[in-house]
Amino acid sequence: MHPVNWAIVVVYLLWVVIDGIRKSKGTDTISGYFIADKSLAWWVVGLSVMATQLSAVTMIGTTGQGATDGLRFVQLYFGLPLAMVILGVTLVPLLHGSGVYTAYEYLERRFDAKTRSLTAFLFLLSRGMSCGTIIAAPGVVLSAIFGIPLAWSVALIGVPTVLYTMVGGVQAVAWADVKQMVLIVVALLSIVVVLVLQMPVSPHDALEIAGATGRLQTFDFSFNLDDTYTFWSGVIGGTFLMLSYFGTDQSQVQRYLTARSVNEAKSSLLMSAYWKIPLQALVLLVGVGVFVYYQFVRPPLLYNPAHEEVVLAEAGATYDDLQQRYATAFTLRETAALEVAAAEAEPSADAAMQTFLAREADIQEIRGEALALAEEVTGEPSRDVNYIIPRFVLSELPIGLAGLFIAGVIAAAMSSISSELNSLATTSVIDFYRRWVRPEATDTHYLAVSKGATALWGTFACIVATYAATLGSLIEVVNRFGSFFYGSILGVFLLAMMPRARGTGAFIGLIIGMASVAAVTFGAPSISFLWHNVIGAVVVVFVGLLFGGLGSDETAPAPEA
Amino acid sequence: MTEPPAHESPRAVFRRTLARVLAVQIVSLALLGLLQIVYG
Structure with a gap:
């Protein structure tokens, strides 16, 4: 820099x-x-x-x-x-x-x-x-x-x-x-x-x-x-x-x-x-x-410079071949993109757009091969997406x-x-x-x-x-664990605003809420994490109210705002 | 930010704030929707 x-x-x-x-x-x-x-x-x-x-x-x-x-x-x-x-x-x-x-x-x-x-x-x-x-x-x-x-x-x-x-x-x-x-x-x-x-x-x-x-x-x-x-x-x-x-x-x-x-x-x-x-x-x-x-200025085939260096050192011939195919495909796509821009509302616009999309698919295929090669050579996920903007900014x-x-x-x-x-x-x-x-x-x-x-x-x-690299799996476990209780803690605060709720009910609700989210996470892993928060909060409120009478606390209802 | 009138009930404050926030969001989302419809 x-x-x-x-x-x-x-x-x-x-x-x-x-x-x-x-x-x-x-x-x-x-x-x-x-x-x-x-x-x-x-x-x-x-x-x-x-x-x-x-x-x-x-x-x-x-x-x-x-x-x-x-x-x-x-x-x-x-x-x-x-x-x-x-x-x-x-x-x-x-x-x-x-x-x-x-x-x-x-x-x-x-x-x-x-x-x-x-x-x-x-x-x-x-x-x-x-x-x-x-x-x-x-x-x-x-x-x-x-x-x-x-x-x-x-x-x-x-x-x-x-x-x-x-x-x-x-x-x-x-x-x-x-x-x-x-x-x-x-x-x-x-x-x-x-x-x-x-x-x-x-x-x-x-x-x-x-x-x-x-x-x-x-x-x-x-x-x-x-x-x-x-x-x-x-x-x-x-x-x-x-x-x-x-x-x-x-x-x-x-x-x-x-x-x-x-x-x-x-x-x-x-x-x-x-x-x-x-x-x-x-x-x-x-x-x-x-x-x-x-589309008009050729970016690197691999955005991550560290990965690019390793790939060049360890699989140089394969990468050179990919680079040549990439250079040709890029020129074709650039031409197609310019034709799209020039065609505007002319009858040829649709054909120009189809050609451009076909050229774009070619580029994505070559990039996919390069990313797979990088992952194979380096043994780590590419995460190339994180390097697009920094490379653009610096160049x-x-x-x-x-x-x-x-x-x-x-x-x-x-x-x-x-x-x-x-x-x-x-x-x-x-x-x-x-x-x-x-x-x-x-x-x-x-x-x-x-x-x-x-x-x-x-x-x-x-x-x-x-x-972080060596602790990767541990961090993932902790992050996943984090998603177990985020919605459940919200459930406890929702209970706090309900006069019927009591401490022991909220505590039991929190445990069962987290367990429910864990069960969904492992039982139906395809469900998006966004829904875990809904499940956690709803289960805690339901269980907390069910056990509402439990607990020795004589806590007053939630204070007025 | 304008302070709400002292006599307003919490429910009225909530409705008024929600209406304002939603109005701004509708404009933002309409612009994004327009991009999608025109160019998408």
């Missing part, structure tokens, strides 16, 4: 860390450190919520998915606006108004200590591991693109994040998120501008080509439990997923607990309700634009903009990791250390422990990220 691009990345990293440490002023109490003394404006919290959800995987993986699969991924978010409105009148007032530091703390007030501890433990287990994978995903890509050891790219992302999160607490996290969100959007819009300016055909022709290859198919109205990306999976399953994530996951709950008032907390979530789908569509359209651009964007995009990818990773580390430390200290180990200590003591917990979780996440 050009030194100017590196300079942009370094300036960004220094700025985030220094500004984050400056934000440590006023964080000498645990209320300041964990929930910013409930002092943040709705737009700060709203941007922090969006930045937390938008990770580096969105910047490199989802854009790549736009290039290979088009816009249909956006259906996953169709339930988000409804979920945000529901949360605005249910859990947000409940949690913000009850003066808790964590969502799980509220469960002890409503139910009992065992329900609180189990949900908090499940959160730590799942988020602790996922934090590592959030660093690993961009770490692996940056490592391959720049040819640096994985440990360095993990350190590049992880160390500054741990520093400002540890020193500045939630205020540093939220204000860094604001800057990072702006940087991410600017980086994405820059690519759109470059694509429009450099595209060899008009926007209308570019859309014709994208549409002909199915890249502009957003809506799929079929009702199929096995397919994640359908309208109904998004609206129904997506609503439950978003209710679980934004309503019960401490990494998000802690964002809106920092808002000045309940109304500002609601407004912060509504920002996502309004903007998430347009933003996600923009991310995917960037990928679609890159796909069209590559096609002007100097400066490429650095801006790489800084944007790192910003997207940091904004998610910082919120996770912050919430992991909060849950560790509030739900376990203060609850079970040292209930009566000074704020100074808890602050020191919180900073230590942030450093420990950060170190753990970096270790998991560095060994």
Whole structure:
């Protein structure tokens, strides 16, 4: 990468860390450190919520998915606006108004200590591991693109994040998120501008080509439990997923607990309700634009440079043969694409389009052979889709903009990791250390422990990220385990709003809910994970109400919002 | 963001917010649908 691009990345990293440490002023109490003394404006919290959800995987993986699969991924978010409105009148007032530091703390007030501890433990287990994978995903890509050891790219992302999160607490996290969100959007819009300016055909022709290859198919109205990306999976399953994530996951709950008032907390979530789908569509359209651009500028056969190097070394002759076929097929497809653009509404338009689609199929076949060869030679899944956008950025964007995009990818990773580390430390200290180990200590003591917990979780996440390749199957197991309880925890919070529900019923419901999701996962593995959340939540509520009378707790009904 | 009137019931707030959010989503989805119909 050009030194100017590196300079942009370094300036960004220094700025985030220094500004984050400056934000440590006023964080000498645990209320300041964990929930910013409930002092943040709705737009700060709203941007922090969006930045937390938008990770580096969105910047490199989802854009790549736009290039290979088009816009249909956006259906996953169709339930988000409804979920945000529901949360605005249910859990947000409940949690913000009850003066808790964590969502799980509220469960002890409503139910009992065992329900609180189990949900908090499940959160730590799942988020602790996922934090590592959030660093690993961009770490692996940056490592391959720049040819640096994985440990360095993990350190590049992880160390500054741990520093400002540890020193500045939630205020540093939220204000860094604001800057990072702006940087991410600017980086994405820059690519759109470059694509429009450099595209060899008009926007209308570019859309014709994208549409002909199915890249502009957003809506799929079929009702199929096995397919994640359908309208109904998004609206129904997506609503439950978003209710679980934004309503019960401490990494998000802690964002809106920092808002000045309940109304500002609601407004912060509504920002996502309004903007998430347009933003996600923009991310995917960037990928679609890159796909069209590559109809006229020949991209590498394998986008992952590390894999390409290994394949060249170990199967050079076969790969050379594929490269020659690819060069010929590319020229033919480029000619066909230009004919599509030139034909417009002429009678020859249909024939031109059919020729183009046949040439595109040839290219996909050759690429498929190259990917299979790469997987065979390297012994690992290709995941080539994650390298499409980084390769495009580094080879096609002007100097400066490429650095801006790489800084944007790192910003997207940091904004998610910082919120996770912050919430992991909060849950560790509030739900376990203060609850079970040292209930009566000074704020100074808890602050020191919180900073230590942030450093420990950060170190753990970096270790998991560095060994992500060898820990692959373990991470998969933990992620799969995570999907067992996400909807079930939502069920416990739904029970918390029902006056009839009691602690023991909620606890039994949680266990049976997780077991039910596990049974569905193994018994009917083809069912999309989006439906697991629906199943978990419904079973917990049903069982919890069935055992509603159980439990010695004389807990009052859920407090009024 | 406009603060809701003090006398509004939670149900009315919910309906009003839902209507606004859905209106914005309908515009977004209509644009995506238009792309699909015209070029898809």
